Amino acid sequence: MAHKTLDEYIDGWAPGAITDVDPLRPEAAALLRDILDAGDDSSSDGTLPPLWHWAYFTTWPAQRALGEDGHPTEGHFLPPLPNRRRMWAGGHVTLHGRLRLNTETTRTGTLTDVQVKHGRSGDMILASVRYDYVQAGTTLISELQNHVYRIGDDDAARPAWGPRPVDYPDSDLPWQFRLTTDQIRLFRLSAVTGNSHRIHYDRPYAEDVEHYPGLVVHGPLLALQMAGLARRHDPALELAEIDYRVLSPVFVGEPVLVTGRPSADTSGAELQVLSQPDTVHAKGTATYRRTMTNH
Template identity: 45%
Template sequence: MQPTSPAPLGSYVESWTPGPLTDEDPLATGPVAALSAALDLPGTVAEAGDPLPPLWHWLHFLTWPAQRDLGADGHPLDGHFLPPLPDRQRMWAGGRCEITEPLRLGTPAVRVSSLASVTAKRGRTGELLFVTERREFRQGGRTCLVEEQDIVYRSGRSTGQHPSAVDESALPRPDDPWQLPLRPDPPLLFRFSALTANAHRIHYDAPYCRDEEGYPGLVVHGPLLALLMLELPRRRAPARQVRSLSYRLRHPAFAGEALAACGTPAGDHAELRVATHREERHATAEVTFA
């Protein structure tokens, strides 16, 4: 008997049409203060009325599934915008954000999430499903920012091509005018997982990373790389408001590696990236200033 070919990923989502979902959050100051402490930001005190830095809304509108509803990898088994794929594997690819005005701490906000697009594509490692989720954030009856997140799914477990070991002594040597070094360690990854309600084991379970996913060590969160890039304009051009941004997560980085967020401003925009001695572009971003 000939083995049957796996069903195309698109066939699993032909009738999958999740409707919009509305959530509320008080935008408490605690998460901002906690992430500021984790990143060693000097003298940062979060108070009601302060503007949320770009992408820091990821600290809010969190969901905590019951423990029984997590998969073996720590990721939720089901969710409103999780496609019905067998043995689903998830990767955050990137996103975009338009900021009309920053959200303000201490003022309740509403998030309206919807499914923007679902596209099946074939990549080097097989068939992939690209899901884009759109989120509108409103405060005081006004739409303050609109975000799109691109998530890639595959069916079945697989490991990518990763280095067998990480050289923790090597340093990136960029020459960009904006630079911010960071050497993420396991405590930082643990704190960021807790602040973003992320229970995926690749960020805290080193034996799982090596034995099940094929990584040489703990994986730095893609969102943490994005936030690190956005720290460059926040610290180096604090008077300029980010009006729009886009980012792409390209290659994983690992705990213990020396990272450098690098940026080049040019007029009303800036090009950003995260580099190590292994890769010049683990993540890339572009911001446009108001």
């Protein structure tokens, strides 16, 4: 019997909107602050810094509901693929205001697009989900998350990843932050965000099953570091939007440089995560608005 095409697997798949509620207890923000080494640049004013909402609305399925990769075998926005492999590809976050901690928050998710893409590495599904975060009747965050899904092939040839970086790259960009991850940071971030995907903490699985050269650094961690770099530029500026893409994986222990610079008109910032010799692992753009208390 011939295998189905990706188009056939998703034919008729159209999950409806779904709404969840979270009280935004401060404990998760405190844990994320420590994981990011954010220090005082955090939630001390009772609000969540940009992108820190990813530590909330987490799910914890029963063990029997998890697949071999650690992800749930079924999920509202998970396309119905056999041996499904998932990657966080990027997204766009519009920040209308700050989410307040200890406040009941409603998140509504809506599938906005699903399509089959044909790339050099094979066919994949790109699924986009919009999330709106509401407190006291006001939408404070509107977010689009993009995920890539493939059908895993245990017999597929191991990709040629090439030499891995051992030193930080050089850059003349004005904003720089050096980042090297270890297994402990990845494990703790997986725990706080409810992410049980084994590529982040199970090295034999990551190498032997999904054919990576090591543990994979979370895509959201790269986006959080880019957003943090943009936030530290000027305390009179508040992030209003951030758009980001994960282009190439970073693996545990690899030295990368998070870089940025103001945009040409100074209304935003251009951001990248780089490694030697000239690999761009992630890139993003940020847009600012001046806070009312600063003139």
